[in-house]
Amino acid sequence: MSERLQRITAIVRADFLIRFRRPSTLVVFLILSAFAYLWIPDPKSGRALIVIENARALYNSAAIAMGTATLGTIFIGLAGFYVISNALKRDVLSRCGFVIASTTMRGSEYLLAKFIGNVVFLSTFMAGYMVSSMAMVIVRGEAALNPFVFIKQYLLVVPPAIVFVSALAIVFESVPWLSGKFGDVVYFFLWTASLGIVASNMEQGNGATWIRYFDFSSFGFLFQNLKDTLHTTQLSIGGSSFDAKKPLFVFSGLQLTRDWIAPRIGATLMPISLLVIARLFFHRFDPARVRIAGEKAKRTWTGRLNALAKPFARALFALGARGGGSFLASARADALMTITAFPLALFAAIGFAIASLAAGNTGFFTVTLPIAIAAFAIVIADIACREKRAGTLGFAYAAPMLQARFVLWKLTSTLFVALIFLGAPLVRCALTHPASLPALLTGIVFVAAIATTLGVVSANPKTFIVVFLTFWYVALNDKGTSAALDFAGFYGKATPFVVLSYTALAAGSLALAHAFHAAQLRRA
Amino acid sequence: MLQVESVSKRFRTGNYGVRDLSFEAKGGVLGLLGPNGAGKTTLMQMIATITRPTSGRISFRGIDIGAKPDELRRKLGYLPQDFGVYDNLTALEFLTYFASLKGVHNRARVNEMLEMVNLHSVANRTVGGFSGGMKQRLGIAQALVNDPDLVIVDEPTAGLDPEERVRFRNILSDLGVGRLVILSTHIVSDVESIATEIAIIRQGALVAFATPEELMRAADGNVWEMVLTSEQFDAMRRNLQVSSAVRKSDGVHVRVVSQSRPTSDASPAEPTLEDAFLHQGRAA
Numbered sequence: 001m002s003e004r005l006q007r008i009t010a011i012v013r014a015d016f017l018i019r020f021r022r023p024s025t026l027v028v029f030l031i032l033s034a035f036a037y038l039w040i041p042d043p044k045s046g047r048a049l050i051v052i053e054n055a056r057a058l059y060n061s062a063a064i065a066m067g068t069a070t071l072g073t074i075f076i077g078l079a080g081f082y083v084i085s086n087a088l089k090r091d092v093l094s095r096c097g098f099v100i101a102s103t104t105m106r107g108s109e110y111l112l113a114k115f116i117g118n119v120v121f122l123s124t125f126m127a128g129y130m131v132s133s134m135a136m137v138i139v140r141g142e143a144a145l146n147p148f149v150f151i152k153q154y155l156l157v158v159p160p161a162i163v164f165v166s167a168l169a170i171v172f173e174s175v176p177w178l179s180g181k182f183g184d185v186v187y188f189f190l191w192t193a194s195l196g197i198v199a200s201n202m203e204q205g206n207g208a209t210w211i212r213y214f215d216f217s218s219f220g221f222l223f224q225n226l227k228d229t230l231h232t233t234q235l236s237i238g239g240s241s242f243d244a245k246k247p248l249f250v251f252s253g254l255q256l257t258r259d260w261i262a263p264r265i266g267a268t269l270m271p272i273s274l275l276v277i278a279r280l281f282f283h284r285f286d287p288a289r290v291r292i293a294g295e296k297a298k299r300t301w302t303g304r305l306n307a308l309a310k311p312f313a314r315a316l317f318a319l320g321a322r323g324g325g326s327f328l329a330s331a332r333a334d335a336l337m338t339i340t341a342f343p344l345a346l347f348a349a350i351g352f353a354i355a356s357l358a359a360g361n362t363g364f365f366t367v368t369l370p371i372a373i374a375a376f377a378i379v380i381a382d383i384a385c386r387e388k389r390a391g392t393l394g395f396a397y398a399a400p401m402l403q404a405r406f407v408l409w410k411l412t413s414t415l416f417v418a419l420i421f422l423g424a425p426l427v428r429c430a431l432t433h434p435a436s437l438p439a440l441l442t443g444i445v446f447v448a449a450i451a452t453t454l455g456v457v458s459a460n461p462k463t464f465i466v467v468f469l470t471f472w473y474v475a476l477n478d479k480g481t482s483a484a485l486d487f488a489g490f491y492g493k494a495t496p497f498v499v500l501s502y503t504a505l506a507a508g509s510l511a512l513a514h515a516f517h518a519a520q521l522r523r524a
Numbered sequence: 525m526l527q528v529e530s531v532s533k534r535f536r537t538g539n540y541g542v543r544d545l546s547f548e549a550k551g552g553v554l555g556l557l558g559p560n561g562a563g564k565t566t567l568m569q570m571i572a573t574i575t576r577p578t579s580g581r582i583s584f585r586g587i588d589i590g591a592k593p594d595e596l597r598r599k600l601g602y603l604p605q606d607f608g609v610y611d612n613l614t615a616l617e618f619l620t621y622f623a624s625l626k627g628v629h630n631r632a633r634v635n636e637m638l639e640m641v642n643l644h645s646v647a648n649r650t651v652g653g654f655s656g657g658m659k660q661r662l663g664i665a666q667a668l669v670n671d672p673d674l675v676i677v678d679e680p681t682a683g684l685d686p687e688e689r690v691r692f693r694n695i696l697s698d699l700g701v702g703r704l705v706i707l708s709t710h711i712v713s714d715v716e717s718i719a720t721e722i723a724i725i726r727q728g729a730l731v732a733f734a735t736p737e738e739l740m741r742a743a744d745g746n747v748w749e750m751v752l753t754s755e756q757f758d759a760m761r762r763n764l765q766v767s768s769a770v771r772k773s774d775g776v777h778v779r780v781v782s783q784s785r786p787t788s789d790a791s792p793a794e795p796t797l798e799d800a801f802l803h804q805g806r807a808a
Contacts, residue, residue, distance in 0.1 A: 003627050010624030014613065021612035021650075094608030099666065101574045102602040103625050104594045286575045287566075288535060 007105055008113040015087060015117035016124070024458035028083060029125065031467055032075055033132040039071055039238045040064060040136045046244070051236040052226070055246035060143035061134075062253030065153035066222075067237045068133035072126055072154075073161040073218055077191045078473055079466035080122050080165050081172075082184065086462070087114040088173040088282075097285035107284045111170055111275055118166035126162065130154050149253055156254050157218045160267040164216035167271040167278075174278035181342070185378060188469060195219060212263035213270060221264065225254045238474070241481070327401050331409055335416030338383055345379045345421065353424030361432065365490050369425055369440070370476055373488060376421045377447055377468045383417070384410040384455025384513075403521070407456060407514045414448040436489045442499045442506075443488025449506035453513040525550050525704050526571070526674065531580030533566050533728075541566030543728040544580070553700040555715030555736075556708035557801055558725035564708040565605055567725065568678050571706065572602045584674060596674065598627070601667035605678040605708075609659050611652030615643050618651055622666040637665040641695065657688030664695060675705040681714050693718055712798040722797075724804045732804045736797050743795035743803035746783055750790040751775040760786070767799050 019025055040059070041047040048056035049067040057063040091097035100110065130150065137145040172178040172187060198220040201211055215221055223233050230249070256264065283289035339345055352372040359368045384407075387393040397403040422444060430437050447468065454464040471487075480491025483498050494502075526549045533541040542563040556564045569575045571582055573593040582589050589596040609618060619634050628634075638644040641661035646654070651662060660680055667675055677696065681689045697718035699705050709715060715722060715736075722739055724732040732739060747767070752760065757769065757776040764786055767779040779793060780786050781802040795803070 006627070006629065007625050010621050014610065014617070014621045017617060018610050018612045090610070094610065095604045095606060096608065096610070098569070098572070098574055098604040099602055099607075099622060100625060102572045102597060102600055104597045104627070105625060287569055288533075288575050 003104075004106075004109055007103075008109060008116065011110070011113035012117045012120055015114070016120055018090070019083075019121050020124075022458075022460070024460040024463040025083070025125075027454065027458050027463055028079060028466055029128060032072075032079075032125075032129050035071070035075070035470075036068055036129065036133050036136055039068065040133075040140050041239050042140060043242075046241055047239045048242050049237065049239070050251065051240040051242045052230060052249065053232055053234050053246075054243040055249050056242040057251045058143065058248045059137070059141045060250065061137055061141075061146040061149040062153060063251040064133060064137050064141065065130075065150040066157070066251065066254055068129070068136070069154045069157040070218070070222060070237050072129050072133075073158055074195070074473070075129075075470060076122055076126065076158070076161045076165055077195065077217065078188070078470045080125070080162075081169055081187055081191070082462040082466045082469075083125075084118045084121060084166065085169040085173055085184075085187075087117060087170070089179070092285065092290065101285040107282050108275075108279050110284075111174070111278050111282055115166055115170050115272070115275055118169055119162055122162045122166060126154070126158055153253055156221070156256055156264070160216045160218060160264070160271075163268050164271040167274040171274050171278045171281075174281040174283075176281065181378060184465065185375075188374075192473065209259075209263070212260070213266040215263065215267050216271065218267075221260060222254065224260070228257070229255070239482070327405065327409065328412065330399060330402060331412035332416055334383070334409065334413035335420070338379065338413070338417050339420065342379060345417075348375055348379075349421045349424075352421070356425040356428040364425075364428065365433075365436070365492070369429075369488065370472070370490055372422060372425055373443065373447060374469065374472055376418060376444075377451065377472070378465060379421060380414045380417055380448065380451050381464045382455065382461035383414050384452045385459045385461055388459045406517050407452060407510060410455065411448055411452045411510060414452055415445070418444050418448060436492060439486070439489025439494040439499050442494075442502050446487055446502045446506045449510050453509040456513040457516050525585060526554075526706075527581075527583045528567075528571070529581045529583075531567070531570060531577045531582060533563075533570060533575070534578040540728045542570070542577075542725075545725070545728070545730045546580075547723055547730060547733045549704055549706070549721060549723075551700070551702065551704050552720030553696065553705045553707060553715070553718050555719030555722040556706060556725065557710070557712065557715060557722055558708075559710055562710075562725045563728035564710075564725055565678055566728075568602075568676050568706060568708055571674075572600060572676050573597060574602075598670075599673040601670065601672035601675040603660075603663045603667040603675075603677040603680055605682070607660070607663040609651045609654070609662065612650055614648050614650055615654075615662055616647040618662060619665055619669060623669045626670040628670050633669060633671075637669050640668070641665045642691075655688075657684050657691070660684060660688070660692060661695070664692070668699070673703045675699055675703060677705070678708050679710070680707065681709065681711065689714070712801050716797045724801060726805060736800075739800035739804065740795045740797060743781065743800040745792065746781055746803050747793045747795045747799045748780045748782055748786055748790040749793040750778055750780070750787055752778055752787075765802050765805075767796075767802055 040049045043056060043059070049059070050057040050063050088097075091100060134145060134147065134150055137143075137150075168187070172183045175183075177183070178186060195217045198211055198215045198217065201220065212220055223235070226233055226235055229252075352368065352375070355368045355372075356364060382389070387396045396406070402409050426437075426440065426444075429440050450468060451464045454467060455461065457463075475485040475487060475490075478485045480486050480493040483493040483495050484501070486493040486498060487502055488494075528545060528547050531545045532543050535541060540563075545563075545567065556567070558564050566575070570577050571589075573589055573596060576590060584596045584599075587595045613621065615638060616634065619637060620631075623629070623634050635644065635647075638647050641664060643658060643661055643665065646658070651659060654662065664677065664680065667677065680696070681692055684692060693714060696705060696707060700718070700720065707715060707719070719736055721733070721735055723730060724739075732742075734742070751774060753775050754771075757778060761769075764778075765781040767781055769779070770777045779799070780790070781799050793799075
């Protein structure tokens with residue numbers, strides 16, 4: 001084996017071990033497996049994994065594999081990116097990057113190794129998810145498990161997304177102004193937009209052949225297959241309701257026709273070329289270039305807005321930090337710390353306040369509120385784990401009550417941020433739709449509780465971002481069809497039972513976080 | 525062995541990290557002394573080929589490392605300041621990883637290094653649970669795993685307890701034979717017993733480059749000892765360069781670096797390296 005290949009193998013192996021030994025990986029995997037269970041409901045419940053023109057597909061290996069592979073691809077796009085987009089940052093923060101830079105390793109070699117590390121991690125993750133989906137054939141299947149059919153469906157659907165997300169994660173980490181929270185948000189909207197473009201093009205039948213080469217989500221391939229085999233593009237995947245009177249249809253699986261071979265291979269290989277962009281921006285751990293990258297990041301429009309908002313955030317902090325050493329004052333100070341650390345949140349809060357006043361009823365509930373809550377989720381993601389990550393947990397524990405009531409402190413702090421960030425939408429809801437207020441309040445508390453729990457348990461803000469944005473995406477695409485997904489009453493479908501269920505989930509997750517925290521204190 | 529010729533590093537902000545710095549180091553342990561922010565880390569990063577000088581030339585064994593960085597990188601061991609670890613890897617996995625990056629694929633060499641830094645008994649424990657000293661020892665093991673000719677260690681004893689500092693110092697002093705070890709610190713006692721040459725840097729410029737003995741000789745006649753009352757000491761401390769002050773029952777025993785006798789009852793004292801360092805700073 002050549003020296004270069006050995007170095008690349010070493011990096012891939014180390015990244016693999018580091019990621020698979022992280023508790024957050026296990027958390028995300030368990031959640032994804034739980035999603036598999038939810039996405040493949042018992043047909044007796046009136047819902048099924050795959051529904052085409054109101055008829056459900058028989059639960060055979062091909063149907064379950066195609067359905068879960070497609071949902072898995074969405075998950076890779078949304079969650080996978082956030083899970084893997086710390087490969088370079090880890091080496092910068094640990095300063096192991098300096099040691100790497102002092103070896104003969106080329107920058108391109110390093111980026112290629114990190115990219116392969118991403119691909120290997122996501123592939124292994126998806127293989128695990130595929131196995132848990134196979135188990136669902138045994139649990140809910142209506143035909144025998146056929147592993148080869150399963151593997152074929154996954155191979156047809158998943159690889160382009162894995163390669164695309166892996167390469168894009170390296171690009172986002174290498175480009176200074178895309179490597180932070182702003183990049184996380186940009187990526188989210190980029191991926192959700194890209195999901196639809198190819199698919200809608202194919203669905204409308206006006207897709208040029210070349211666009212198939214950009215079908216990283218495989219949605220175009222999926223729709224074309226459905227058109228060719230079932231003569232429809234009306235497909236619903238993931239726990240959709242169906243008409244039980246309609247006969248079952250047997251899905252025999254996606255087929256790779258001759259005209260799709262080159263586009264599939266192209267869509268899998270083309271993203272690798274993105275690494276050239278990454279190489280152009282990669283600093284190879286040169287401290288002078290890392291410093292410049294930081295300065296350039298400050299010169300982007302978000303950086304400028306952040307700088308502009310900083311005096312207001314500081315004034316707010318100075319104002320709020322007064323008022324003694326009570327538990328509430330500590331929580332308030334922590335909340336203001338969040339705003340001070342990310343002053344742009346102030347502008348966002350003002351923006352959402354204006355949008356809340358200006359939007360019509362439908363727009364307010366289905367556009368303004370969901371976006372405001374997604375932005376709120378990104379702002380609060382690191383509240384519960386920032387002390388642990390910065391090594392300042394000891395300072396917090398030295399303050400009265402905070403060690404024993406850490407989970408409550410972080411939850412209260414998050415709710416204070418919610419008041420600042422979502423105060424205006426809440427007032428608007430209370431004034432115009434008071435009946436929706438309990439659902440909205442519950443939704444906000446639920447988001448705050450899950451952010452706190454995942455922050456405490458995984459010590460990584462990305463775990464919450466991944467889990468919540470995936471859930472948010474599923475809930476929004478459901479458009480209120482399932483009352484159970486209307487967690488904040490966006491579609492007015494949240495029944496009192498749903499509201500109570502989310503309250504119970506929030507309370508349960510906080511109890512779990514507290515138990516985890518107490519166990520950690522006992523171990524320390 | 526190592527030649528640094530008129531090297532400067534200017535950042536985009538216009539500030540200089542290092543300015544027109546020149547010296548030549550032979551073998552042994554070169555102690556790089558200077559206060560925080562003096563430019564030690566920038567100089568070491570340039571020698572370690574992590575960042576390039578804005579001007580000047582650095583050569584190792586006659587090879588210009590700016591033009592041919594890989595020539596040095598093959599023979600280089602580097603331990604950066606505040607070196608972190610990958611918490612989820614075991615000591616063995618961590619060291620094997622860096623060994624592979626440096627082209628060392630000999631498992632015996634990795635084990636030998638773990639034994640050298642006394643971590644062989646915890647080789648299969650994840651390094652996240654290691655103490656600061658253990659992590660630093662693992663850091664020095666990775667720096668040495670390729671048997672380098674040039675070893676650069678940046679502030680390796682920062683944050684270590686006294687016992688770990690002594691242990692680390694002993695490891696470094698054994699390394700100086702047949703190679704060049706560059707050790708940066710702002711703690712004089714770290715280099716006092718092991719450095720064969722010392723470079724003192726302040727504000728990016730080289731203030732002195734000499735053996736410890738030469739530095740101490742240069743401070744001869746400039747170090748004074750005296751016993752003062754607390755009031756006298758409080759009044760004089762602002763104007764004097766105090767090397768040490770110990771409060772005892774008969775007063776404050778003060779050691780001062782000064783060109784002239786500070787008080788009539790001050791007696792001349794034999795300079796230590798700490799005194800020499802202060803003396804050089806005064807001279808600069």
